[in-house]
Amino acid sequence: MLPMTTRVLAIVLAGGEGKRLMPLTADRAKPAVPFGGIYRLIDFVLSNLANGGYLRMVVLTQYKSHSLDRHVSRTWRMSTMLGNYVTPVPAQQRLGPRWFSGSADALFQNLNLIYDEMPEHCIVFGADHIYRMDPGQMVRQHMDSGADVTVAAIRQPLELADQFGVIETDPSGRRISAFREKPTDAVGLPDAPDQVYASMGNYVFRTQAMIDALREDALDPSSKHDLGGNIIPMFVKAGSAEVYDFADNDVPGSSERDRGYWRDVGTLDAYYEAHMDLVSAHPVFNLYNSRWPIYTGHDPLPPAKFVHNDGDRVGRALDSLVSPGVIISGGTACRSILSPGVVLHSHSQVEDSVLMGNVKIGRGAVVRRAIIDKNVVIPDGARIGLDVEYDRSRFAVTREGIVVIGKNEVVEH
Ligand code: ADQ
Known part of the structure; x- marks a missing residue:
C-alpha cells in the first residue's frame, strides 16, 4: 500500500x-x-x-x-x-x-x-x-x-x-x-x-x-x-x-x-x-518548538546589535522578539516585535508594538501600542500611541486603540 x-x-x-x-x-x-x-x-x-x-x-x-x-x-x-x-x-x-x-x-x-x-x-x-x-x-x-x-x-x-x-x-x-x-x-x-x-x-x-x-x-x-x-x-x-x-x-x-x-x-x-x-514571558504560542518548526525565508542579514550610545544610553530589549538586522542604538524596546532591519535611535522607546521590516524610530521618539508597517520612518521626538484622538486624525486606529501606520506612509513630526 x-x-x-x-x-x-x-x-x-x-x-x-x-x-x-x-x-x-x-x-x-x-x-x-x-x-x-x-x-x-x-x-x-x-x-x-x-x-x-x-x-x-x-x-x-x-x-x-x-x-x-x-x-x-x-x-x-x-x-x-x-x-x-x-x-x-x-x-x-x-x-x-x-x-x-x-x-x-x-x-x-x-x-x-x-x-x-x-x-x-x-x-x-x-x-x-x-x-x-x-x-x-x-x-x-x-x-x-x-x-x-x-x-x-x-x-x-x-x-x-x-x-x-x-x-x-x-x-x-x-x-x-x-x-x-x-x-x-x-x-x-x-x-x-x-x-x-x-x-x-x-x-x-x-x-x-x-x-x-x-x-x-x-x-x-x-x-x-x-x-x-x-x-x-x-x-x-x-x-x-x-x-x-x-x-x-x-x-x-x-x-x-x-x-x-x-x-x-x-x-x-x-x-x-x-x-x-x-x-509574554511564557509564550502561549511557542515559536521555539524545534520538533514542529515554522519555516520561512528572509534575506541574509547580520545579527541583531545592541549599542551603548551617547555615553549613558544602553540599547536594550525586554520581553521582545528581535530579528536579524535590527540595531538598537541607545533606545529601548519592551514587549515588542522588531522585524528585520528595524533601527531604534538614542532615547527612543518602543512599547507593546509590532514594527515591520526596516522601520526606523528617530531619536527620542516614543511608540506605544502600535503596528507600523514596512519602511516607515518615525521622526525624531515623535509621539505615537500616547494621544489616541490625535493619532486618529492621521492614522488608522482600531477599536481597541491600536495605532496602525501603513507601508511607506510618511509620518510628519
Ligand atoms: P472566511 O475566512 O471568512 O471563513 P473566506 O474569506 O472564504 O472565508 O476565506 C477562506 C480561505 O480561503 C482564506 O484562507 C482565504 O485566503 C481563501 N480564499 C478566499 N477566497 C478565495 C479565492 N477566491 N481564491 C483563493 N483563496 C480564497 C472561513 C470559513 C468559515 C470558517 C473560517 C475560519 O468559510 O466557515 O469558520 O474560515 O477562519
Whole structure:
C-alpha cells in the first residue's frame, strides 16, 4: 500500500482579500502579511503541511498576489525529487474573463490540477491562521470514517459566532447535523452555553465527492460559490460530513500551555493580540518548538546589535522578539516585535508594538501600542500611541486603540 501522504494533495486557499486588515493588505494579499518578525501568515499552514509529510501542495492565489507568489516561490521551493512541490497558482480564468467569486469557485477553476494528480483525498486548508496542527491526525480520522468531507473545528466564544462557520453535531459528536456560515443568531453548546463549535476553514475531502459537489455548485446561479456557505452544507444535507475536533490534535513538542492554540487573525486587533501572545514571558504560542518548526525565508542579514550610545544610553530589549538586522542604538524596546532591519535611535522607546521590516524610530521618539508597517520612518521626538484622538486624525486606529501606520506612509513630526 502507498504511504498515506502520497494519496493526498494539499490545496492551500490563499486568495483572501483581507479587507479587515487594511492598511496591512493595501498592496499585499492577506496570507502574505508579515507576522512575528520573520514570518508571513502563510508560513504557518505550509509548515504544518510540510511537517506532517504532505509535500505536494498547490497554493491558490488571487488578489495582490505578487509578494505572496514571490515568497512562496523563493522560500518554499523544494526538491522536486520524489515528486514534491509547493506551487503558487494564479487565478486561471479558465471559464472566461472573470476572477474567482468565492473559495469554491477557486477550487472549481483549478480542477485540472486535481485531474492531473487524481489523489484519493484532498486537504483544503485556509492560509490565514496562527497555529500548529498535525494534519495527518485529521486525515487518518477522515480515511477511517469514510466521510466525504471532514471539517476541523474548535470551540470559540459565542459572541464571535458571526465570524465563523458554526457546527452542530448529532449525539455521536462526530456527524455534522447542521452547518451555518457566520450566523447572527447562534446559540451556545449544551455543555458550554457561552461557546460554539466553529469551523477552522480546514477540510479534508474524498476527491471524487469534492469534484461532484463543485460541479453541481458551479451550475447553481444563486450560489456564492463559497466552501463554508455552499459546499459544506451540501455534504451536511447528504449526511456525509464529519467533524474533526482540533482539541484532539497532538503536535510533537507541544506543551500544556500551547496545545490547541489557534488564532484567526482576520482583524487588526486579533492580529495585534496574536503578536502579544508571542512576547509574554511564557509564550502561549511557542515559536521555539524545534520538533514542529515554522519555516520561512528572509534575506541574509547580520545579527541583531545592541549599542551603548551617547555615553549613558544602553540599547536594550525586554520581553521582545528581535530579528536579524535590527540595531538598537541607545533606545529601548519592551514587549515588542522588531522585524528585520528595524533601527531604534538614542532615547527612543518602543512599547507593546509590532514594527515591520526596516522601520526606523528617530531619536527620542516614543511608540506605544502600535503596528507600523514596512519602511516607515518615525521622526525624531515623535509621539505615537500616547494621544489616541490625535493619532486618529492621521492614522488608522482600531477599536481597541491600536495605532496602525501603513507601508511607506510618511509620518510628519
Ligand atoms: P472566511 O475566512 O471568512 O471563513 P473566506 O474569506 O472564504 O472565508 O476565506 C477562506 C480561505 O480561503 C482564506 O484562507 C482565504 O485566503 C481563501 N480564499 C478566499 N477566497 C478565495 C479565492 N477566491 N481564491 C483563493 N483563496 C480564497 C472561513 C470559513 C468559515 C470558517 C473560517 C475560519 O468559510 O466557515 O469558520 O474560515 O477562519
